[in-house]
Amino acid sequence: MTDVSQLIRDEVRELSAYHVPNPGDAIKLDAMENPYAWPAALPGNLAELWAEGLQTQALNRYPDPAASALSQALAEWMGLPVLANADDLDIVLGNGSDELIQLLAMAVKHPQSGARACILAPEPGFVMYGMIAKFVNADYVGVPLAEGFELDLPAMLAAIETHQPALIFLAYPNNPTGNLWSQEDLQAVVEAAPGLVVIDEAYTAFAADSRVPWLAQYPQLLVMRTLSKVGLAGLRLGMLAGQKKWLHEINKIRLPYNINSLTQYSASFALQHMQPLTAQAEELKAQRSALSEALAAIDALTVWPSEANFLLFRLESADAALVHQSLAEQGVLIKKLHGAHPQLRQCLRVTVGTAAENERFLEALAVALRSS
Numbered sequence: 001m002t003d004v005s006q007l008i009r010d011e012v013r014e015l016s017a018y019h020v021p022n023p024g025d026a027i028k029l030d031a032m033e034n035p036y037a038w039p040a041a042l043p044g045n046l047a048e049l050w051a052e053g054l055q056t057q058a059l060n061r062y063p064d065p066a067a068s069a070l071s072q073a074l075a076e077w078m079g080l081p082v083l084a085n086a087d088d089l090d091i092v093l094g095n096g097s098d099e100l101i102q103l104l105a106m107a108v109k110h111p112q113s114g115a116r117a118c119i120l121a122p123e124p125g126f127v128m129y130g131m132i133a134k135f136v137n138a139d140y141v142g143v144p145l146a147e148g149f150e151l152d153l154p155a156m157l158a159a160i161e162t163h164q165p166a167l168i169f170l171a172y173p174n175n176p177t178g179n180l181w182s183q184e185d186l187q188a189v190v191e192a193a194p195g196l197v198v199i200d201e202a203y204t205a206f207a208a209d210s211r212v213p214w215l216a217q218y219p220q221l222l223v224m225r226t227l228s229k230v231g232l233a234g235l236r237l238g239m240l241a242g243q244k245k246w247l248h249e250i251n252k253i254r255l256p257y258n259i260n261s262l263t264q265y266s267a268s269f270a271l272q273h274m275q276p277l278t279a280q281a282e283e284l285k286a287q288r289s290a291l292s293e294a295l296a297a298i299d300a301l302t303v304w305p306s307e308a309n310f311l312l313f314r315l316e317s318a319d320a321a322l323v324h325q326s327l328a329e330q331g332v333l334i335k336k337l338h339g340a341h342p343q344l345r346q347c348l349r350v351t352v353g354t355a356a357e358n359e360r361f362l363e364a365l366a367v368a369l370r371s372s
């Protein structure tokens with residue numbers, strides 16, 4: 001009888017499956033979702049229109065493998081047609097941006113030796129970059145951030161020189177720290193990279209800057225986005241924009257029909273009616289300011305500025321694990337980051353919810369802090 005260890009790679013056996021707690025009836029402020037239910041917030045008879053269209057989708061047929069109509073609408077949403085090199089650019093869609101990270105990681109090799117690729121990202125950062133590197137048997141280098149969660153530019157440049165990464169991921173804004181990198185630092189990293197650089201704009205709806213314009217300037221740059229944070233996490237739709245020559249190769253390893261018909265239809269519908277989703281993002285930005293102020297007013301708590309739909313905070317004199325547990329017992333789910341990285345000591349991350357949800361969270365936090 002063959003043992004698991006004989007057949008399954010060590011890196012895979014050492015991984016833990018991505019754990020998502022069952023929320024039950026809890027207020028869900030742990031996963032950076034939009035709190036407003038689709039299609040409830042659509043004005044007029046749009047919800048009905050959407051549902052009617054859904055019924056006309058030919059589920060007996062395979063979907064359009066290239067999702068052509070949706071890709072074109074997304075390219076416009078990202079502002080690609082107005083770029084000077086629009087004809088050289090394209091877009092590839094993934095089952096969430098997670099799938100696009102995986103496709104990129106599967107495709108690359110070391111830029112000089114052609115051997116196993118290295119993937120590099122600043123840390124603390126989005127955990128899937130490192131996990132996916134393991135899935136595909138690539139090396140992964142996490143470069144610690146500097147004080148205040150800025151990029152440590154000398155450390156980044158040194159790591160790039162040493163490891164010659166085939167792929168660099170830069171979440172902009174970063175998860176879980178919520179900040180945008182300084183543009184000079186970002187530019188220095190892009191210019192020093194020997195391979196592809198992916199600017200991951202998952203939280204762009206809540207941020208003051210986008211680096212899409214750089215697609216006209218840097219041939220090795222790719223910009224990735226997702227519909228997950230603007231209210232459509234259930235659709236699983238991510239997009240990667242960049243020069244056709246790269247995306248042509250990525251497309252070869254994309255499984256056919258990775259974007260199902262219901263997602264293609266619903267996302268196209270949403271893009272034709274973006275106003276409610278844009279208004280929700282604006283409301284969440286206002287809620288972010290209010291929540292940030294309320295957290296800042298709490299003794300022995302440090303909250304960092306955020307350009308995303310979540311706030312990272314540190315408990316200076318309480319135990320983050322106990323507070324996290326107390327919040328869960330009171331029906332409020334947020335993310336415990338203590339233990340995930342040395343720079344996240346006693347840190348928790350809360351997704352910005354509706355005014356009522358944030359209020360409930362603050363009340364539960366006050367209870368948790370009193371009892372811990």
Ligand SMILES: Cc1ncc(COP(=O)(O)O)c(C=O)c1O
Pocket residue numbers: 032095096097098099126171174175200202225226227228233237238
């Ligand atoms: C920086 C960043 N990129 C990508 C993703 C994944 O998004 P998707 O839902 O499109 O797979 C996340 C999700 O939390 C994220 O934080």
